[in-house]
Amino acid sequence: MSPSRTMDQTSLQTLLLVMPLLCYSTNQARLNGSPSRSQFFKRESVSLICEEDDSSAGWTFMRNTSRETRAECGANWGKSSSSLCNMSYMDPQDSGVYWCESTEGSTSNSITITVTGGAVILQSPVLPVMEGHDVSLHCQTKRPPSKLPADFYKDGSLIRTEPTGHMTIHHVTKSDEGLYKCHISSHGESPPSWIYVTGQEVRVFRRLLSFLY
Numbered sequence: 001m002s003p004s005r006t007m008d009q010t011s012l013q014t015l016l017l018v019m020p021l022l023c024y025s026t027n028q029a030r031l032n033g034s035p036s037r038s039q040f041f042k043r044e045s046v047s048l049i050c051e052e053d054d055s056s057a058g059w060t061f062m063r064n065t066s067r068e069t070r071a072e073c074g075a076n077w078g079k080s081s082s083s084l085c086n087m088s089y090m091d092p093q094d095s096g097v098y099w100c101e102s103t104e105g106s107t108s109n110s111i112t113i114t115v116t117g118g119a120v121i122l123q124s125p126v127l128p129v130m131e132g133h134d135v136s137l138h139c140q141t142k143r144p145p146s147k148l149p150a151d152f153y154k155d156g157s158l159i160r161t162e163p164t165g166h167m168t169i170h171h172v173t174k175s176d177e178g179l180y181k182c183h184i185s186s187h188g189e190s191p192p193s194w195i196y197v198t199g200q201e202v203r204v205f206r207r208l209l210s211f212l213y
Helices: 003-026 200-212
Strands: 029-034 039-041 046-052 060-065 079-081 084-087 096-101 107-116 120-123 135-141 150-154 157-162 166-169 178-184 193-195
Touching: 029 096, 029 107, 039 120, 107 193, 120 178, 135 150, 135 178, 157 166
Parallel strands: 039 107
Antiparallel strands: 029 046, 046 084, 060 096, 079 084, 096 107, 120 135, 135 166, 150 157, 150 178, 178 193
């Protein structure tokens, strides 16, 4: 057996071992929100979107909050329609973890939504940010003007103050992952939100494919 063929078989065996982990991490459905951000003011609305690879799977929207666990959209919260779940006039008690789940027990990614009765929110991505990409953060007040000087914090430490309340982190890495919040003088502080950074699984998958082709 030639060395190249042995290498191809080894790479294929490695790929077959890693594939279940990749499938588990990417899931069969992808949950996102519209607007796609992690924080909302009280009485705002959001539409949850479950993008399905298999429309016959029968995906439903679920959530865990401080007052309920494994609650289905359309029961005591939200209005379900096809691959959407619409939430209108949200309340702080709607803060929690949301995901899609099939009748067969498969689950999508989960997203965390925070609803505040305060006057300031941090507009940050609800989905993980890919390594090497830029991420924009905006400190927003409930009422105009919305472009005010704001202090941005990561893991409790001040990063910097931005005169327009807008901050961009360029070419993010895993070291940028953490708990972010912002503060606007005379208006208050936003709730904290965790920003996830991902990309490791995609790079591993591409390297394995490069061995095979």
